Amino acid sequence: MSAVYLTEGLSAAEQTSLVPVVVYPEETEPWPSVKPLLPESEPDNATDGLPTPFTTFDQNSLLNADVPALVPMGNEAADPEQLVLPLIQDEVVLGLLVVAREQQQWSDSEQSQIQQVAETLALACVMDQRSQWLANASYRQRLLQADQKQTLSDLMHQFRSPLTALRTLGKLLTKRFSGDEQNRPLAESIVQQSERLEELLQQFDGAVDIGEAALEPQDGQGQLPALMPAPELAEQNALSAELLQPCWVADILSPLINAELGVMDEKQLHLSVHIPEDLPPVRADASALREVLGNLIDNAFKYTPAGGEVRIKVRRSISDASQVIAVSDNGPGIPPEDLAHVFERHYRGVQAETEIPGTGLGLAIASTLIQEMQGRIEVFSPAIDNKESQNGSTFLVTLPEC
Structure with missing residues (x-):
């Protein structure tokens, strides 16, 4: 049989709970009714009263880089041949891998393979934690950018009102000045610059919409879409030949x-x-x-x-x-x-x-x-x-x- 347990947290001052994750075969019994613990020091008769496949370890030794990768467990004369491997990544204990079988010891080749499995599980655990962290960070970033987009939309809406008034005043001044009036070009310039600002606002709207669309989940489950390759972005931003x-x-x-x-x-x-x-x-x-x-x-x-x-x-x-x-x-x-x-x-x-x-x-x-x-x-x-x-x-x- 095999079983994997993950730590809820590891502290030098507190006991660490082990959470059973998976056991094979699935009908293996018993699953413990309480969570086993890793105490700071190993008590006498540590294996007494703990259901298979649990054991106890000295927490400090688990954190030590010299900890053996394979730790025998139980009474070999009476119990199945058990191996307990700590799942360690960057000197942090993430859990345990326990394997056992009856009436046959593990060969060196088998122990090496089991150790590779433990290393793979530890790496997978770290990658899963990082994936969850990145997903949470991305979600928070989307919330922040959504708030920024709302603020920008409000500001652009407020900006358009005085811009429209400025353009209207420029047109009224243009009508009041005759063709040879010295100040007529100034009034015309007010109209032209206000129209240019309106064009820039439209471009700004488009840029904000593009940024928002790039952050929208595609599967409805909060997953970010794949980033667009740089060449495609360049083609999108470049001036079209048309x-x-x-x-x-x-x-x-x-x-x-x-x-x-x-x-x-x-x-x-x-x-x-x-x-x-x-x-x-x-x-x-x-x-x-x-x-x-x-x-x-x-x-x-x-x-x-x-x-x-x-x-x-x-x-x-x-x-x-x-x-x-x-x-x-x-x-x-x-x-x-x-x-x-x-x-x-x-x-x-x-x-x-x-x-x-x-x-x-x-x-x-x-x-x-x-x-x-x-x-x-x-x-x-x-x-x-x-x-x-x-x-x-x-x-x-x-x-x-x-």
């Missing part, structure tokens, strides 16, 4: 420039824009390109000191049928040691020591979007079109023409 359509750079740049009029007036900045007429369209995603150029232009105005200059220039490259968009400033520039890292996520370099706010994500997002549109983005510091000084930065975005 989204790349003809885009006119001038149409993308115009509202972005108007959005900076308030900053220009506040900091007394000079803006130089050169966009050739009748440029052919580039092959891009309009929303993504707006995000990229908006980030570059915003950075240029943010890092240019009061009274400085921002330059935006578009030119064609006939050799490879592409267009190059250059955004330059005459700010402090980027140190050489930071140039190789500016497109890394959360990297700000020396700018992290300034009072200029930032997260180090804008350029990383821009780089990813440009790559997905089969273009490239580069940075130069000092600015390549400012020969009068050795400061400033220039960002070049190259995209293929249609």
Whole structure:
């Protein structure tokens, strides 16, 4: 016969209960009416009064690394030949494996096999405990993320109300200003930026829904679905080729420039824009390109000191049928040691020591979007079109023409 017992817990100061888990054959009797214990010290006649297949051990010896793997039990002359093996993993006693048979001793080969069984049971017990811990941790994580999703949904709902009011006020101002009114571009910029915020909110909604769907159990029993392989995630996040359509750079740049009029007036900045007429369209995603150029232009105005200059220039490259968009400033520039890292996520370099706010994500997002549109983005510091000084930065975005 064979039997497996697991410990309810093991403490150096308390007795540890052994819980019977399985016995073979199933009709083996008797199962004890009370849980046997592992005392701290082995009393005299420890085996007296304990039903087979239980025995008692010194708890400290079980925790000792030198404990023999096979422990004989009982009176060999009168009892079946019994072997009791502690289930030990990482010096922690997890239970006992007891095997017995009559009128035949266990050979060395059989004892070795039984020892391997005990080691396997101990490892399986540890894996089961870890699996339960991970399942509980995953369940708690789902609860936390569900709470976070609810909070974000509430915040986004509250955000839409003032956003809608802002867009409405912008439209009313636009109607009140005549076509040649100096402040009309500011009102139009309010409308355009509010519409851009609405687009970003929709993308945020989609990202939250994707994250929630990935955490939903598939079998209804609280089990997490298998993680999606990285290549599939990359394909899902990448810009689809169907989204790349003809885009006119001038149409993308115009509202972005108007959005900076308030900053220009506040900091007394000079803006130089050169966009050739009748440029052919580039092959891009309009929303993504707006995000990229908006980030570059915003950075240029943010890092240019009061009274400085921002330059935006578009030119064609006939050799490879592409267009190059250059955004330059005459700010402090980027140190050489930071140039190789500016497109890394959360990297700000020396700018992290300034009072200029930032997260180090804008350029990383821009780089990813440009790559997905089969273009490239580069940075130069000092600015390549400012020969009068050795400061400033220039960002070049190259995209293929249609």
